[in-house]
Amino acid sequence: MGDDCALLPASNVSQLITTDSxxxxxxxxxxxxxxxxxxxLIKRNLSDIAAMGGRPQHAVLALLCGPNISITWLELFFRxxxxxxxQYDLQIVGGDISTLPPSxxxxxxxxxxxxxxxxxxxxxxxxxxxxxxxxxxxSIIHKHWSFTPRLQxxxxxxxxxxxxxxxxxxDGLAKxxxxxxxxQCQAKLDLSKIPISSDAITLATxxxxxxxxxxxxxxxxxxxxxTVRSNQPIAFEHAWAQRFPQLQxxxxxxxxxxxxxxxYVDSQTGESLAWTQGYEHLKQT
Amino acid sequence: MGDDCALLPASNVSQLITTDSxxxxxxxxxxxxxxxxxxxLIKRNLSDIAAMGGRPQHAVLALLCGPNISITWLELFFRxxxxxxxQYDLQIVGGDISTLPPSxxxxxxxxxxxxxxxxxxxxxxxxxxxxxxxxxxxSIIHKHWSFTPRLQxxxxxxxxxxxxxxxxxxDGLAKxxxxxxxxQCQAKLDLSKIPISSDAITLATxxxxxxxxxxxxxxxxxxxxxTVRSNQPIAFEHAWAQRFPQLQxxxxxxxxxxxxxxxYVDSQTGESLAWTQGYEHLKQT
Numbered sequence: 395m396g397d398d399c400a401l402l403p404a405s406n407v408s409q410l411i412t413t414d415s416x417x418x419x420x421x422x423x424x425x426x427x428x429x430x431x432x433x434x435l436i437k438r439n440l441s442d443i444a445a446m447g448g449r450p451q452h453a454v455l456a457l458l459c460g461p462n463i464s465i466t467w468l469e470l471f472f473r474x475x476x477x478x479x480x481q482y483d484l485q486i487v488g489g490d491i492s493t494l495p496p497s498x499x500x501x502x503x504x505x506x507x508x509x510x511x512x513x514x515x516x517x518x519x520x521x522x523x524x525x526x527x528x529x530x531x532x533s534i535i536h537k538h539w540s541f542t543p544r545l546q547x548x549x550x551x552x553x554x555x556x557x558x559x560x561x562x563x564x565d566g567l568a569k570x571x572x573x574x575x576x577x578q579c580q581a582k583l584d585l586s587k588i589p590i591s592s593d594a595i596t597l598a599t600x601x602x603x604x605x606x607x608x609x610x611x612x613x614x615x616x617x618x619x620x621t622v623r624s625n626q627p628i629a630f631e632h633a634w635a636q637r638f639p640q641l642q643x644x645x646x647x648x649x650x651x652x653x654x655x656x657x658y659v660d661s662q663t664g665e666s667l668a669w670t671q672g673y674e675h676l677k678q679t
Numbered sequence: 680m681g682d683d684c685a686l687l688p689a690s691n692v693s694q695l696i697t698t699d700s701x702x703x704x705x706x707x708x709x710x711x712x713x714x715x716x717x718x719x720l721i722k723r724n725l726s727d728i729a730a731m732g733g734r735p736q737h738a739v740l741a742l743l744c745g746p747n748i749s750i751t752w753l754e755l756f757f758r759x760x761x762x763x764x765x766q767y768d769l770q771i772v773g774g775d776i777s778t779l780p781p782s783x784x785x786x787x788x789x790x791x792x793x794x795x796x797x798x799x800x801x802x803x804x805x806x807x808x809x810x811x812x813x814x815x816x817x818s819i820i821h822k823h824w825s826f827t828p829r830l831q832x833x834x835x836x837x838x839x840x841x842x843x844x845x846x847x848x849x850d851g852l853a854k855x856x857x858x859x860x861x862x863q864c865q866a867k868l869d870l871s872k873i874p875i876s877s878d879a880i881t882l883a884t885x886x887x888x889x890x891x892x893x894x895x896x897x898x899x900x901x902x903x904x905x906t907v908r909s910n911q912p913i914a915f916e917h918a919w920a921q922r923f924p925q926l927q928x929x930x931x932x933x934x935x936x937x938x939x940x941x942x943y944v945d946s947q948t949g950e951s952l953a954w955t956q957g958y959e960h961l962k963q964t
Protein backbone atom coordinates (compact mmCIF):
# COMPACT_ATOMS: atom_id res chain seq x y z
CA MET A 395 0.00 0.00 0.00
CA GLY A 396 1.14 3.57 -0.59
CA ASP A 397 2.87 3.05 -3.95
CA ASP A 398 1.34 3.38 -7.40
CA CYS A 399 0.94 -0.38 -7.78
CA ALA A 400 0.86 -3.38 -5.49
CA LEU A 401 4.04 -5.46 -5.81
CA LEU A 402 3.85 -9.26 -5.61
CA PRO A 403 6.72 -11.76 -5.69
CA ALA A 404 7.23 -14.10 -8.64
CA SER A 405 5.10 -17.22 -8.49
CA ASN A 406 5.77 -20.73 -9.76
CA VAL A 407 2.13 -21.77 -10.16
CA SER A 408 -0.63 -20.63 -12.53
CA GLN A 409 -2.47 -17.48 -11.54
CA LEU A 410 -6.23 -17.02 -11.53
CA ILE A 411 -7.81 -13.58 -11.78
CA THR A 412 -11.44 -12.64 -11.33
CA THR A 413 -13.29 -9.36 -10.87
CA ASP A 414 -16.77 -8.66 -9.52
CA SER A 415 -18.70 -5.66 -8.25
CA UNK A 416 -21.33 -4.66 -5.70
CA UNK A 417 -23.45 -1.56 -6.32
CA UNK A 418 -25.98 0.40 -4.29
CA UNK A 419 -29.57 0.08 -5.57
CA UNK A 420 -28.56 -2.94 -7.64
CA UNK A 421 -27.10 -5.53 -5.27
CA UNK A 422 -28.27 -3.91 -2.03
CA UNK A 423 -30.36 -1.04 -0.64
CA UNK A 424 -30.61 0.90 2.63
CA UNK A 425 -32.12 -2.06 4.44
CA UNK A 426 -29.03 -4.18 3.97
CA UNK A 427 -26.49 -4.72 6.68
CA UNK A 428 -23.21 -3.04 5.61
CA UNK A 429 -21.15 -5.83 7.19
CA UNK A 430 -22.96 -8.41 5.04
CA UNK A 431 -22.50 -6.26 1.93
CA UNK A 432 -18.71 -6.20 2.52
CA UNK A 433 -18.64 -9.96 3.04
CA UNK A 434 -20.69 -10.53 -0.09
CA LEU A 435 -18.27 -8.58 -2.28
CA ILE A 436 -15.45 -10.90 -1.18
CA LYS A 437 -17.46 -14.11 -1.29
CA ARG A 438 -18.77 -13.53 -4.84
CA ASN A 439 -15.20 -13.38 -6.04
CA LEU A 440 -14.17 -16.35 -3.89
CA SER A 441 -16.91 -18.38 -5.57
CA ASP A 442 -15.25 -17.68 -8.94
CA ILE A 443 -11.91 -18.91 -7.61
CA ALA A 444 -13.64 -22.03 -6.24
CA ALA A 445 -15.19 -22.54 -9.69
CA MET A 446 -11.70 -22.98 -11.18
CA GLY A 447 -10.39 -25.17 -8.35
CA GLY A 448 -8.11 -22.42 -7.03
CA ARG A 449 -7.00 -21.00 -3.71
CA PRO A 450 -7.44 -17.23 -3.04
CA GLN A 451 -4.30 -15.20 -2.35
CA HIS A 452 -4.49 -11.44 -2.98
CA ALA A 453 -7.02 -8.82 -3.95
CA VAL A 454 -7.22 -5.15 -4.97
CA LEU A 455 -10.29 -3.07 -4.16
CA ALA A 456 -11.65 -0.14 -6.19
CA LEU A 457 -14.11 1.92 -4.19
CA LEU A 458 -16.33 4.41 -6.02
CA CYS A 459 -18.66 6.51 -3.90
CA GLY A 460 -20.57 9.76 -3.70
CA PRO A 461 -19.46 12.45 -1.23
CA ASN A 462 -22.52 11.94 0.98
CA ILE A 463 -21.71 8.36 1.93
CA SER A 464 -22.17 7.54 5.61
CA ILE A 465 -18.79 6.96 7.25
CA THR A 466 -20.45 4.63 9.75
CA TRP A 467 -21.82 2.54 6.88
CA LEU A 468 -18.41 2.49 5.18
CA GLU A 469 -16.67 1.37 8.38
CA LEU A 470 -19.09 -1.53 8.78
CA PHE A 471 -18.64 -2.40 5.09
CA PHE A 472 -14.85 -2.57 5.60
CA ARG A 473 -15.29 -4.67 8.75
CA UNK A 474 -17.28 -7.15 6.66
CA UNK A 475 -14.48 -7.22 4.09
CA UNK A 476 -11.89 -7.64 6.82
CA UNK A 477 -13.62 -10.49 8.65
CA UNK A 478 -14.06 -12.33 5.37
CA UNK A 479 -10.40 -11.79 4.40
CA UNK A 480 -9.28 -13.21 7.74
CA GLN A 481 -11.63 -16.20 7.43
CA TYR A 482 -10.37 -17.09 3.94
CA ASP A 483 -6.72 -16.10 4.44
CA LEU A 484 -6.89 -13.42 1.75
CA GLN A 485 -4.82 -10.20 1.66
CA ILE A 486 -5.96 -6.90 0.16
CA VAL A 487 -2.71 -5.59 -1.35
CA GLY A 488 -3.86 -2.38 -3.02
CA GLY A 489 -6.72 -0.37 -4.40
CA ASP A 490 -8.16 2.92 -5.47
CA ILE A 491 -10.77 5.32 -4.19
CA SER A 492 -12.70 7.52 -6.55
CA THR A 493 -15.59 9.98 -6.36
CA LEU A 494 -19.07 9.38 -7.82
CA PRO A 495 -22.06 11.74 -7.99
CA PRO A 496 -24.06 11.91 -4.71
CA SER A 497 -25.83 8.75 -3.49
CA UNK A 498 -23.98 6.43 -5.89
CA UNK A 499 -21.78 3.61 -4.60
CA UNK A 500 -19.95 0.74 -6.26
CA UNK A 501 -17.13 -1.46 -5.05
CA UNK A 502 -15.12 -3.59 -7.47
CA UNK A 503 -12.88 -6.35 -6.17
CA UNK A 504 -10.25 -8.04 -8.33
CA UNK A 505 -9.07 -11.25 -6.77
CA UNK A 506 -5.99 -13.35 -7.53
CA UNK A 507 -5.69 -17.01 -6.76
CA UNK A 508 -3.34 -19.85 -7.54
CA UNK A 509 -3.91 -23.37 -8.69
CA UNK A 510 -1.84 -26.41 -9.55
CA UNK A 511 -4.69 -28.32 -11.22
CA UNK A 512 -7.21 -26.05 -12.86
CA UNK A 513 -10.62 -27.11 -14.17
CA UNK A 514 -12.25 -25.23 -17.04
CA UNK A 515 -15.81 -25.12 -18.35
CA UNK A 516 -15.30 -26.38 -21.88
CA UNK A 517 -13.69 -29.76 -21.18
CA UNK A 518 -16.80 -31.93 -20.66
CA UNK A 519 -17.62 -34.72 -23.14
CA UNK A 520 -20.68 -36.67 -24.23
CA UNK A 521 -21.40 -39.35 -21.63
CA UNK A 522 -20.27 -37.24 -18.65
CA UNK A 523 -22.68 -36.97 -15.70
CA UNK A 524 -23.87 -33.54 -14.58
CA UNK A 525 -23.80 -32.66 -10.87
CA UNK A 526 -24.71 -29.70 -8.68
CA UNK A 527 -23.81 -29.11 -5.05
CA UNK A 528 -26.34 -27.90 -2.44
CA UNK A 529 -29.84 -26.78 -3.33
CA UNK A 530 -31.08 -24.34 -5.95
CA UNK A 531 -33.46 -21.38 -6.24
CA UNK A 532 -35.01 -18.81 -3.93
CA SER A 533 -31.66 -17.28 -2.95
CA ILE A 534 -33.27 -13.83 -2.76
CA ILE A 535 -34.86 -14.78 0.56
CA HIS A 536 -31.63 -15.41 2.43
CA LYS A 537 -28.85 -17.33 0.73
CA HIS A 538 -27.52 -14.57 -1.55
CA TRP A 539 -26.20 -12.86 1.61
CA SER A 540 -25.19 -15.87 3.62
CA PHE A 541 -23.66 -18.35 1.19
CA THR A 542 -20.36 -20.16 1.67
CA PRO A 543 -17.99 -20.09 -1.34
CA ARG A 544 -17.26 -23.72 -2.21
CA LEU A 545 -13.46 -23.34 -2.11
CA GLN A 546 -12.61 -26.67 -0.47
CA UNK A 547 -14.95 -28.55 -2.78
CA UNK A 548 -13.64 -26.76 -5.90
CA UNK A 549 -10.05 -27.50 -5.00
CA UNK A 550 -10.88 -31.15 -4.24
CA UNK A 551 -12.76 -31.55 -7.54
CA UNK A 552 -9.96 -29.98 -9.58
CA UNK A 553 -7.50 -32.50 -8.17
CA UNK A 554 -9.66 -35.52 -9.17
CA UNK A 555 -9.17 -36.85 -12.68
CA UNK A 556 -12.81 -37.98 -13.10
CA UNK A 557 -14.05 -34.38 -12.75
CA UNK A 558 -14.06 -33.18 -16.36
CA UNK A 559 -15.44 -29.61 -16.10
CA UNK A 560 -16.30 -27.20 -13.30
CA UNK A 561 -18.00 -23.82 -12.79
CA UNK A 562 -20.10 -22.00 -10.22
CA UNK A 563 -23.80 -21.16 -10.47
CA UNK A 564 -24.37 -17.41 -10.39
CA ASP A 565 -26.91 -16.67 -13.13
CA GLY A 566 -29.11 -19.70 -12.60
CA LEU A 567 -28.76 -23.33 -13.73
CA ALA A 568 -30.80 -22.69 -16.90
CA LYS A 569 -28.33 -20.12 -18.17
CA UNK A 570 -25.07 -21.40 -16.66
CA UNK A 571 -25.39 -25.06 -17.70
CA UNK A 572 -25.17 -23.99 -21.35
CA UNK A 573 -21.48 -23.23 -20.85
CA UNK A 574 -20.70 -26.86 -19.94
CA UNK A 575 -22.45 -28.50 -22.92
CA UNK A 576 -20.07 -29.26 -25.79
CA UNK A 577 -21.07 -28.52 -29.39
CA GLN A 578 -23.36 -31.20 -30.91
CA CYS A 579 -24.40 -32.26 -27.40
CA GLN A 580 -27.42 -31.78 -25.18
CA ALA A 581 -28.10 -32.19 -21.46
CA LYS A 582 -30.61 -34.93 -20.62
CA LEU A 583 -31.95 -33.81 -17.26
CA ASP A 584 -33.74 -35.91 -14.63
CA LEU A 585 -36.14 -33.34 -13.16
CA SER A 586 -36.79 -35.54 -10.12
CA LYS A 587 -33.14 -35.06 -9.14
CA ILE A 588 -33.07 -31.24 -9.30
CA PRO A 589 -32.37 -30.17 -5.68
CA ILE A 590 -35.05 -27.51 -5.19
CA SER A 591 -34.30 -25.43 -2.09
CA SER A 592 -36.90 -24.91 0.63
CA ASP A 593 -36.67 -21.15 -0.06
CA ALA A 594 -37.61 -21.79 -3.71
CA ILE A 595 -40.65 -23.74 -2.52
CA THR A 596 -41.63 -20.94 -0.10
CA LEU A 597 -41.29 -18.29 -2.81
CA ALA A 598 -43.12 -20.35 -5.42
CA THR A 599 -46.01 -20.97 -3.01
CA UNK A 600 -46.30 -17.25 -2.24
CA UNK A 601 -46.15 -16.24 -5.89
CA UNK A 602 -48.16 -19.17 -7.27
CA UNK A 603 -45.24 -20.22 -9.47
CA UNK A 604 -43.57 -23.53 -10.27
CA UNK A 605 -40.71 -24.15 -7.78
CA UNK A 606 -38.82 -26.02 -10.53
CA UNK A 607 -38.76 -22.80 -12.55
CA UNK A 608 -37.15 -20.95 -9.62
CA UNK A 609 -34.56 -23.70 -9.17
CA UNK A 610 -33.63 -23.36 -12.83
CA UNK A 611 -33.87 -19.61 -13.30
CA UNK A 612 -33.04 -17.82 -10.02
CA UNK A 613 -29.52 -16.39 -9.81
CA UNK A 614 -26.98 -16.30 -6.99
CA UNK A 615 -26.99 -19.93 -5.94
CA UNK A 616 -23.18 -19.87 -5.56
CA UNK A 617 -23.11 -23.66 -5.80
CA UNK A 618 -20.77 -25.74 -7.96
CA UNK A 619 -21.91 -27.19 -11.28
CA UNK A 620 -19.60 -29.89 -12.63
CA THR A 621 -19.31 -32.99 -14.78
CA VAL A 622 -17.86 -36.44 -14.01
CA ARG A 623 -16.57 -39.07 -16.50
CA SER A 624 -19.25 -41.62 -17.31
CA ASN A 625 -17.89 -44.86 -15.90
CA GLN A 626 -17.24 -43.70 -12.34
CA PRO A 627 -20.31 -41.96 -10.84
CA ILE A 628 -20.94 -44.26 -7.87
CA ALA A 629 -17.32 -44.36 -6.70
CA PHE A 630 -17.14 -40.61 -7.15
CA GLU A 631 -20.30 -40.01 -5.12
CA HIS A 632 -18.94 -42.22 -2.34
CA ALA A 633 -15.66 -40.28 -2.25
CA TRP A 634 -17.55 -36.97 -2.09
CA ALA A 635 -19.78 -38.17 0.76
CA GLN A 636 -16.72 -39.29 2.71
CA ARG A 637 -14.95 -35.96 2.23
CA PHE A 638 -17.94 -33.58 2.44
CA PRO A 639 -20.66 -35.30 4.48
CA GLN A 640 -22.38 -31.95 5.18
CA LEU A 641 -22.88 -30.91 1.56
CA GLN A 642 -25.14 -32.92 -0.73
CA UNK A 643 -24.51 -33.34 -4.44
CA UNK A 644 -27.16 -34.28 -6.98
CA UNK A 645 -26.57 -36.13 -10.24
CA UNK A 646 -29.10 -34.18 -12.29
CA UNK A 647 -28.43 -35.53 -15.77
CA UNK A 648 -25.99 -36.57 -18.47
CA UNK A 649 -24.42 -35.02 -21.55
CA UNK A 650 -25.49 -36.81 -24.73
CA UNK A 651 -24.81 -36.45 -28.44
CA UNK A 652 -27.81 -34.50 -29.76
CA UNK A 653 -29.98 -35.51 -32.70
CA UNK A 654 -31.53 -32.06 -32.94
CA UNK A 655 -30.75 -28.59 -31.62
CA UNK A 656 -32.43 -28.73 -28.18
CA UNK A 657 -29.89 -28.05 -25.41
CA TYR A 658 -31.99 -29.28 -22.44
CA VAL A 659 -34.15 -32.41 -22.68
CA ASP A 660 -36.30 -34.14 -20.03
CA SER A 661 -34.70 -37.60 -19.69
CA GLN A 662 -38.10 -39.18 -18.78
CA THR A 663 -40.19 -37.80 -21.63
CA GLY A 664 -37.55 -36.88 -24.18
CA GLU A 665 -39.16 -33.46 -24.52
CA SER A 666 -37.27 -30.21 -24.85
CA LEU A 667 -37.28 -28.15 -21.62
CA ALA A 668 -38.55 -24.61 -21.52
CA TRP A 669 -36.33 -23.36 -18.67
CA THR A 670 -33.60 -21.85 -20.74
CA GLN A 671 -33.43 -18.33 -19.36
CA GLY A 672 -31.29 -17.48 -16.35
CA TYR A 673 -30.61 -14.02 -15.01
CA GLU A 674 -29.83 -11.74 -17.96
CA HIS A 675 -27.29 -8.92 -17.44
CA LEU A 676 -27.78 -5.63 -19.21
CA LYS A 677 -31.36 -6.17 -20.31
CA GLN A 678 -32.27 -3.29 -22.61
CA THR A 679 -35.46 -1.60 -21.35
CA MET B 680 -12.42 -15.48 -21.53
CA GLY B 681 -15.53 -17.58 -20.85
CA ASP B 682 -14.40 -19.22 -17.62
CA ASP B 683 -14.99 -17.97 -14.09
CA CYS B 684 -11.45 -16.56 -13.82
CA ALA B 685 -8.70 -15.57 -16.19
CA LEU B 686 -5.83 -18.06 -16.10
CA LEU B 687 -2.24 -16.84 -16.41
CA PRO B 688 0.94 -18.91 -16.56
CA ALA B 689 3.46 -18.84 -13.71
CA SER B 690 5.87 -15.93 -13.90
CA ASN B 691 9.48 -15.65 -12.80
CA VAL B 692 9.51 -11.87 -12.24
CA SER B 693 7.77 -9.64 -9.72
CA GLN B 694 4.18 -8.70 -10.49
CA LEU B 695 2.71 -5.19 -10.33
CA ILE B 696 -1.02 -4.65 -9.89
CA THR B 697 -2.92 -1.39 -10.14
CA THR B 698 -6.60 -0.50 -10.39
CA ASP B 699 -8.30 2.69 -11.56
CA SER B 700 -11.77 3.76 -12.64
CA UNK B 701 -13.56 6.08 -15.01
CA UNK B 702 -17.10 7.25 -14.19
CA UNK B 703 -19.76 9.20 -16.06
CA UNK B 704 -20.39 12.68 -14.62
CA UNK B 705 -17.11 12.49 -12.71
CA UNK B 706 -14.34 11.87 -15.21
CA UNK B 707 -16.36 12.66 -18.34
CA UNK B 708 -19.75 13.90 -19.53
CA UNK B 709 -21.85 13.73 -22.72
CA UNK B 710 -19.48 16.07 -24.56
CA UNK B 711 -16.59 13.68 -24.31
CA UNK B 712 -15.49 11.47 -27.17
CA UNK B 713 -16.17 7.82 -26.17
CA UNK B 714 -12.99 6.66 -27.93
CA UNK B 715 -10.92 9.06 -25.82
CA UNK B 716 -12.71 7.91 -22.66
CA UNK B 717 -11.75 4.29 -23.42
CA UNK B 718 -8.15 5.27 -24.07
CA UNK B 719 -8.01 7.28 -20.86
CA LEU B 720 -9.12 4.35 -18.71
CA ILE B 721 -6.18 2.32 -20.03
CA LYS B 722 -3.63 5.15 -19.94
CA ARG B 723 -4.38 6.12 -16.32
CA ASN B 724 -3.51 2.60 -15.29
CA LEU B 725 -0.46 2.50 -17.57
CA SER B 726 0.82 5.62 -15.86
CA ASP B 727 0.74 3.74 -12.53
CA ILE B 728 2.79 0.91 -14.06
CA ALA B 729 5.25 3.49 -15.45
CA ALA B 730 5.48 4.99 -11.96
CA MET B 731 6.92 1.71 -10.64
CA GLY B 732 9.24 1.14 -13.58
CA GLY B 733 7.19 -1.76 -14.94
CA ARG B 734 5.94 -3.10 -18.26
CA PRO B 735 2.19 -3.70 -18.77
CA GLN B 736 1.06 -7.26 -19.53
CA HIS B 737 -2.56 -8.14 -18.75
CA ALA B 738 -5.74 -6.45 -17.59
CA VAL B 739 -9.25 -7.30 -16.43
CA LEU B 740 -12.13 -4.90 -17.01
CA ALA B 741 -15.23 -4.48 -14.82
CA LEU B 742 -17.98 -2.61 -16.63
CA LEU B 743 -20.89 -1.22 -14.63
CA CYS B 744 -23.65 0.50 -16.56
CA GLY B 745 -27.30 1.44 -16.56
CA PRO B 746 -29.71 -0.30 -18.99
CA ASN B 747 -30.15 2.88 -21.06
CA ILE B 748 -26.52 3.11 -22.18
CA SER B 749 -26.03 3.90 -25.87
CA ILE B 750 -24.63 0.87 -27.65
CA THR B 751 -22.96 3.19 -30.17
CA TRP B 752 -21.21 5.00 -27.32
CA LEU B 753 -20.15 1.68 -25.76
CA GLU B 754 -18.74 0.42 -29.07
CA LEU B 755 -16.64 3.55 -29.46
CA PHE B 756 -15.50 3.24 -25.85
CA PHE B 757 -14.32 -0.33 -26.52
CA ARG B 758 -12.58 0.78 -29.72
CA UNK B 759 -10.64 3.31 -27.65
CA UNK B 760 -9.68 0.55 -25.22
CA UNK B 761 -8.70 -1.75 -28.07
CA UNK B 762 -6.54 0.76 -29.91
CA UNK B 763 -4.73 1.58 -26.69
CA UNK B 764 -4.19 -2.10 -25.86
CA UNK B 765 -2.67 -2.66 -29.30
CA GLN B 766 -0.43 0.40 -28.99
CA TYR B 767 0.92 -0.67 -25.59
CA ASP B 768 0.95 -4.45 -26.23
CA LEU B 769 -1.54 -5.11 -23.45
CA GLN B 770 -4.05 -7.99 -23.34
CA ILE B 771 -7.47 -7.87 -21.66
CA VAL B 772 -7.77 -11.40 -20.25
CA GLY B 773 -11.08 -11.23 -18.42
CA GLY B 774 -13.73 -9.10 -16.84
CA ASP B 775 -17.23 -8.67 -15.60
CA ILE B 776 -20.31 -6.76 -16.67
CA SER B 777 -22.86 -5.61 -14.13
CA THR B 778 -26.03 -3.50 -14.12
CA LEU B 779 -26.34 -0.03 -12.54
CA PRO B 780 -29.42 2.18 -12.17
CA PRO B 781 -30.27 4.15 -15.34
CA SER B 782 -27.78 6.77 -16.58
CA UNK B 783 -24.95 5.55 -14.36
CA UNK B 784 -21.68 4.26 -15.84
CA UNK B 785 -18.35 3.23 -14.36
CA UNK B 786 -15.51 1.19 -15.77
CA UNK B 787 -12.81 -0.24 -13.52
CA UNK B 788 -9.61 -1.58 -15.01
CA UNK B 789 -7.17 -3.71 -13.03
CA UNK B 790 -3.82 -3.91 -14.76
CA UNK B 791 -0.93 -6.31 -14.22
CA UNK B 792 2.63 -5.56 -15.09
CA UNK B 793 6.02 -7.07 -14.53
CA UNK B 794 9.31 -5.59 -13.48
CA UNK B 795 12.83 -6.75 -12.85
CA UNK B 796 13.96 -3.55 -11.13
CA UNK B 797 11.17 -1.82 -9.29
CA UNK B 798 11.31 1.72 -7.85
CA UNK B 799 9.20 2.66 -4.85
CA UNK B 800 8.19 6.02 -3.38
CA UNK B 801 9.70 5.78 0.08
CA UNK B 802 13.34 5.17 -0.79
CA UNK B 803 14.56 8.77 -1.28
CA UNK B 804 17.13 10.24 1.12
CA UNK B 805 18.24 13.68 2.31
CA UNK B 806 20.50 15.19 -0.37
CA UNK B 807 18.64 13.64 -3.32
CA UNK B 808 17.58 15.96 -6.14
CA UNK B 809 13.90 16.21 -7.08
CA UNK B 810 12.90 16.01 -10.77
CA UNK B 811 9.71 16.14 -12.82
CA UNK B 812 9.23 15.23 -16.46
CA UNK B 813 7.27 17.41 -18.92
CA UNK B 814 5.26 20.45 -17.82
CA UNK B 815 2.70 20.87 -15.05
CA UNK B 816 -0.78 22.33 -14.55
CA UNK B 817 -3.80 23.20 -16.70
CA SER B 818 -4.40 19.58 -17.78
CA ILE B 819 -8.16 20.18 -17.75
CA ILE B 820 -7.82 22.08 -21.06
CA HIS B 821 -6.42 19.21 -23.08
CA LYS B 822 -3.75 17.01 -21.58
CA HIS B 823 -5.91 14.89 -19.24
CA TRP B 824 -7.37 13.27 -22.40
CA SER B 825 -4.28 13.19 -24.55
CA PHE B 826 -1.36 12.32 -22.30
CA THR B 827 1.26 9.66 -22.99
CA PRO B 828 1.98 7.28 -20.11
CA ARG B 829 5.72 7.55 -19.37
CA LEU B 830 6.37 3.80 -19.64
CA GLN B 831 9.73 3.94 -21.42
CA UNK B 832 10.99 6.63 -19.09
CA UNK B 833 9.78 4.80 -15.96
CA UNK B 834 11.42 1.58 -17.04
CA UNK B 835 14.67 3.42 -17.89
CA UNK B 836 14.70 5.22 -14.54
CA UNK B 837 14.04 2.04 -12.55
CA UNK B 838 17.07 0.40 -14.16
CA UNK B 839 19.43 3.27 -13.17
CA UNK B 840 21.00 3.04 -9.74
CA UNK B 841 21.11 6.82 -9.21
CA UNK B 842 17.31 7.06 -9.38
CA UNK B 843 16.32 6.64 -5.73
CA UNK B 844 12.51 6.98 -5.81
CA UNK B 845 9.82 7.24 -8.47
CA UNK B 846 6.08 7.94 -8.79
CA UNK B 847 3.64 9.54 -11.20
CA UNK B 848 1.83 12.86 -10.76
CA UNK B 849 -1.93 12.38 -10.68
CA ASP B 850 -3.22 14.53 -7.79
CA GLY B 851 -0.91 17.49 -8.34
CA LEU B 852 2.73 18.11 -7.36
CA ALA B 853 1.70 19.79 -4.08
CA LYS B 854 -0.03 16.67 -2.84
CA UNK B 855 2.01 13.95 -4.52
CA UNK B 856 5.50 15.24 -3.61
CA UNK B 857 4.69 14.61 0.07
CA UNK B 858 4.94 10.88 -0.57
CA UNK B 859 8.61 11.14 -1.65
CA UNK B 860 9.83 13.20 1.34
CA UNK B 861 11.36 11.03 4.09
CA UNK B 862 10.52 11.66 7.75
CA GLN B 863 12.54 14.54 9.28
CA CYS B 864 13.14 15.94 5.81
CA GLN B 865 11.75 18.79 3.71
CA ALA B 866 11.77 19.66 0.01
CA LYS B 867 13.71 22.86 -0.82
CA LEU B 868 12.09 23.94 -4.08
CA ASP B 869 13.50 26.33 -6.70
CA LEU B 870 10.31 27.99 -7.96
CA SER B 871 12.09 29.31 -11.06
CA LYS B 872 12.57 25.69 -12.19
CA ILE B 873 8.94 24.58 -11.89
CA PRO B 874 7.94 23.72 -15.51
CA ILE B 875 4.62 25.58 -15.76
CA SER B 876 2.66 24.41 -18.81
CA SER B 877 1.35 26.84 -21.41
CA ASP B 878 -2.16 25.55 -20.58
CA ALA B 879 -1.65 26.51 -16.93
CA ILE B 880 -0.66 30.01 -18.05
CA THR B 881 -3.72 30.25 -20.32
CA LEU B 882 -6.05 29.11 -17.54
CA ALA B 883 -4.45 31.37 -14.93
CA THR B 884 -4.76 34.38 -17.22
CA UNK B 885 -8.45 33.66 -17.86
CA UNK B 886 -9.22 33.13 -14.17
CA UNK B 887 -6.88 35.81 -12.82
CA UNK B 888 -4.96 33.25 -10.78
CA UNK B 889 -1.30 32.52 -10.19
CA UNK B 890 -0.03 30.01 -12.82
CA UNK B 891 2.41 28.62 -10.23
CA UNK B 892 -0.57 27.61 -8.08
CA UNK B 893 -2.04 25.66 -11.01
CA UNK B 894 1.29 23.93 -11.69
CA UNK B 895 1.38 22.84 -8.04
CA UNK B 896 -2.26 22.01 -7.42
CA UNK B 897 -3.90 20.84 -10.67
CA UNK B 898 -4.35 17.08 -10.99
CA UNK B 899 -3.87 14.69 -13.91
CA UNK B 900 -0.41 15.75 -15.10
CA UNK B 901 0.54 12.07 -15.62
CA UNK B 902 4.22 13.03 -15.55
CA UNK B 903 6.95 11.28 -13.56
CA UNK B 904 8.19 12.69 -10.25
CA UNK B 905 11.46 11.17 -9.08
CA THR B 906 14.63 11.66 -7.07
CA VAL B 907 18.29 11.24 -8.02
CA ARG B 908 21.29 10.62 -5.70
CA SER B 909 23.04 13.89 -4.85
CA ASN B 910 26.46 13.53 -6.46
CA GLN B 911 25.36 12.72 -9.99
CA PRO B 912 22.78 15.21 -11.30
CA ILE B 913 24.68 16.54 -14.32
CA ALA B 914 25.72 13.11 -15.63
CA PHE B 915 22.19 11.91 -15.05
CA GLU B 916 20.66 14.84 -16.93
CA HIS B 917 23.01 14.24 -19.82
CA ALA B 918 22.05 10.56 -20.01
CA TRP B 919 18.35 11.48 -19.95
CA ALA B 920 18.75 14.04 -22.75
CA GLN B 921 20.57 11.46 -24.88
CA ARG B 922 17.87 8.84 -24.33
CA PHE B 923 14.77 11.06 -24.35
CA PRO B 924 15.59 14.20 -26.31
CA GLN B 925 11.87 14.95 -26.84
CA LEU B 926 10.88 15.06 -23.17
CA GLN B 927 12.31 17.71 -20.86
CA UNK B 928 13.06 17.08 -17.20
CA UNK B 929 13.37 19.81 -14.58
CA UNK B 930 15.46 19.64 -11.41
CA UNK B 931 12.99 21.46 -9.17
CA UNK B 932 14.64 21.09 -5.77
CA UNK B 933 16.43 18.96 -3.22
CA UNK B 934 15.51 16.89 -0.17
CA UNK B 935 17.10 18.32 3.00
CA UNK B 936 17.10 17.45 6.68
CA UNK B 937 14.48 19.77 8.20
CA UNK B 938 14.99 22.02 11.17
CA UNK B 939 11.28 22.57 11.63
CA UNK B 940 8.08 20.91 10.40
CA UNK B 941 7.63 22.68 7.03
CA UNK B 942 7.50 20.14 4.20
CA TYR B 943 8.00 22.57 1.27
CA VAL B 944 10.41 25.51 1.48
CA ASP B 945 11.36 28.14 -1.12
CA SER B 946 15.10 27.56 -1.66
CA GLN B 947 15.64 31.27 -2.48
CA THR B 948 13.90 32.84 0.52
CA GLY B 949 13.85 29.93 2.99
CA GLU B 950 10.13 30.56 3.50
CA SER B 951 7.53 27.84 3.87
CA LEU B 952 5.41 27.38 0.73
CA ALA B 953 1.64 27.64 0.82
CA TRP B 954 0.91 25.24 -2.07
CA THR B 955 0.33 22.13 -0.07
CA GLN B 956 -3.07 21.02 -1.31
CA GLY B 957 -3.47 18.87 -4.39
CA TYR B 958 -6.68 17.26 -5.62
CA GLU B 959 -8.52 15.79 -2.61
CA HIS B 960 -10.55 12.61 -3.16
CA LEU B 961 -13.76 12.09 -1.23
CA LYS B 962 -14.13 15.65 0.09
CA GLN B 963 -17.05 15.62 2.51
CA THR B 964 -19.60 18.26 1.50
